[in-house]
Amino acid sequence: MMAESAAMPVRATKRGDERTPLGGDRDVLICGASFAGLAVARELAGSGADVLIVDRYEIGERQTSACGIPTEWLQRLGLMAAERQRFDTLVMHTPHGTSRYRLPWTFSTFDYRELCQLLWRDCDASFETAKVNGRAAPANGDGRIAVETDRGTISAPLVVDALGWRRMLANGDGYQPPDAPLSRGLEVHPGGESEDLAIWIDRKYVPAGYGWSFPAKDELRIGIGSFDPRFHVKKTTVELTQDLGKEPNEYQGNWIPHKLRRGTEGGVFFVGDSAGHCLPLSAEGIRTALYFGMALGQELRGVVEGRQTREQGAASYASFHDSHEWKFKWMLRVQKLVPRVPPRILAPLLRLMGTKRFVDWSFNHYLRIAPPEYAGSKWADGSAHDQDGPGQEQDDAEDATGAERSLV
Numbered sequence: 338m339m340a341e342s343a344a345m346p347v348r349a350t351k352r353g354d355e356r357t358p359l360g361g362d363r364d365v366l367i368c369g370a371s372f373a374g375l376a377v378a379r380e381l382a383g384s385g386a387d388v389l390i391v392d393r394y395e396i397g398e399r400q401t402s403a404c405g406i407p408t409e410w411l412q413r414l415g416l417m418a419a420e421r422q423r424f425d426t427l428v429m430h431t432p433h434g435t436s437r438y439r440l441p442w443t444f445s446t447f448d449y450r451e452l453c454q455l456l457w458r459d460c461d462a463s464f465e466t467a468k469v470n471g472r473a474a475p476a477n478g479d480g481r482i483a484v485e486t487d488r489g490t491i492s493a494p495l496v497v498d499a500l501g502w503r504r505m506l507a508n509g510d511g512y513q514p515p516d517a518p519l520s521r522g523l524e525v526h527p528g529g530e531s532e533d534l535a536i537w538i539d540r541k542y543v544p545a546g547y548g549w550s551f552p553a554k555d556e557l558r559i560g561i562g563s564f565d566p567r568f569h570v571k572k573t574t575v576e577l578t579q580d581l582g583k584e585p586n587e588y589q590g591n592w593i594p595h596k597l598r599r600g601t602e603g604g605v606f607f608v609g610d611s612a613g614h615c616l617p618l619s620a621e622g623i624r625t626a627l628y629f630g631m632a633l634g635q636e637l638r639g640v641v642e643g644r645q646t647r648e649q650g651a652a653s654y655a656s657f658h659d660s661h662e663w664k665f666k667w668m669l670r671v672q673k674l675v676p677r678v679p680p681r682i683l684a685p686l687l688r689l690m691g692t693k694r695f696v697d698w699s700f701n702h703y704l705r706i707a708p709p710e711y712a713g714s715k716w717a718d719g720s721a722h723d724q725d726g727p728g729q730e731q732d733d734a735e736d737a738t739g740a741e742r743s744l745v
């Protein structure tokens with residue numbers, strides 16, 4: 338095992354001479370090889386389309402979150418081998434007391450690298466490391482979209498932006514904090530074990546947002562998320578970590594969108610954080626990236642198999658995306674409300690909400706925003722790697738995470 342202080346991100350990404358020119362035409366170009374991009378590519382497997390997926394890092398190289406997800410999503414997608422730990426209870430700490438909610442469904446933490454590789458195992462796309470710079474001017478009027486990368490210009494009639502909150506392939510002036518509707522999240526990964534999936538609603542750590550500790554077998558993923566992008570979360574991430582008797586290490590953070598954006602724009606398809614698919618209030622964006630990624634992959638498959646035109650696929654995806662808007666708006670309303678509740682009312686309120694009936698009702702409704710049944714059983718049934726239990730351990734060196742240090 339690697340000592341915590343020595344853990345450094347492993348750079349598998351091609352450098353120097355290995356960075357050969359990249360260009361040409363593809364049937365589908367997917368930009369971003371994390372949850373959303375890989376979910377799209379997986380749905381296209383076997384379609385016969387020439388699919389290229391690009392990312393600035395190798396697949397699974399840079400962990401982008403605490404990697405918590407409802408267990409059933411892992412089961413249905415045949416991804417159980419990546420599971421690290423499972424929880425049937427959520428512990429909620431406030432300055433005035435602690436509540437323990439028994440959940441109507443279980444929640445799991447997983448290993449990022451392993452999960453990405455399991456998704457990739459089922460894809461038949463090709464992959465290249467390349468940094469996407471944005472859209473290039475179209476070469477001609479044939480409906481192809483050209484994307485400029487640091488290795489050249491690639492074009493395709495079907496282009497997916499799964500690049501995260503920056504939404505790089507959109508038209509317009511960009512999307513920058515603190516003005517854009519973005520939350521701020523930062524976490525650390527000290528070694529240790531715990532049975533408790535815990536969150537803190539405590540203004541001592543963050544005026545609007547929450548702290549968390551997500552145990553993952555032999556490490557704790559401890560962090561702070563602020564709905565207000567102006568609040569710097571590093572100091573209180575350190576504070577919470579030290580309050581839990583740990584020392585912060587391996588900082589990893591990012592901006593988290595908390596508002597739905599358009600699913601299609603200028604001929605490009607947006608999915609995952611680039612479409613604002615991360616849920617407000619909980620900042621849960623993995624399940625939704627997979628869910629909308631599958632939906633988009635199926636629409637694109639219809640196009641490459643000649644069952645619909647690109648425009649029909651775009652209209653159908655946009656309509657699926659838009660049909661979720663009210664749920665995102667509702668979550669955003671609650672996100673705005675929570676910081677306004679006086680602290681002394683919060684604890685009794687949370688205790689009151691801890692009745693089994695209320696917990697079952699609210700958590701089941703919450704799960705239905707992107708229900709696991711949507712994933713069907715196609716992947717779960719076909720997966721030789723599926724196993725009912727925590728996934729395998731892996732070398733810490735491979736597991737090393739990257740920090741978006743500029744955020745700190």
Ligand SMILES: Cc1cc2nc3c(=O)[nH]c(=O)nc-3n(C[C@H](O)[C@H](O)[C@H](O)COP(=O)(O)OP(=O)(O)OC[C@H]3O[C@@H](n4cnc5c(N)ncnc54)[C@H](O)[C@@H]3O)c2cc1C
Nearest residue numbers: 369371372373393402403404405469501522609610622623
């Ligand atoms: C600290 C923190 C903890 C979180 N914890 C959880 C959690 O436990 N559960 C949960 O559900 N959600 C969590 N989230 C939210 C979740 O991480 C995101 O919603 C989710 O990662 C979105 O997936 P995505 O595939 O859309 O984007 P991302 O996972 O952000 O992936 C984007 C991909 O695009 C690549 N990329 C970006 N820019 C470029 C470029 N210019 N060129 C080439 N490639 C590029 C990146 O390398 C990356 O692979 C957390 C977020 C943060 C910040």
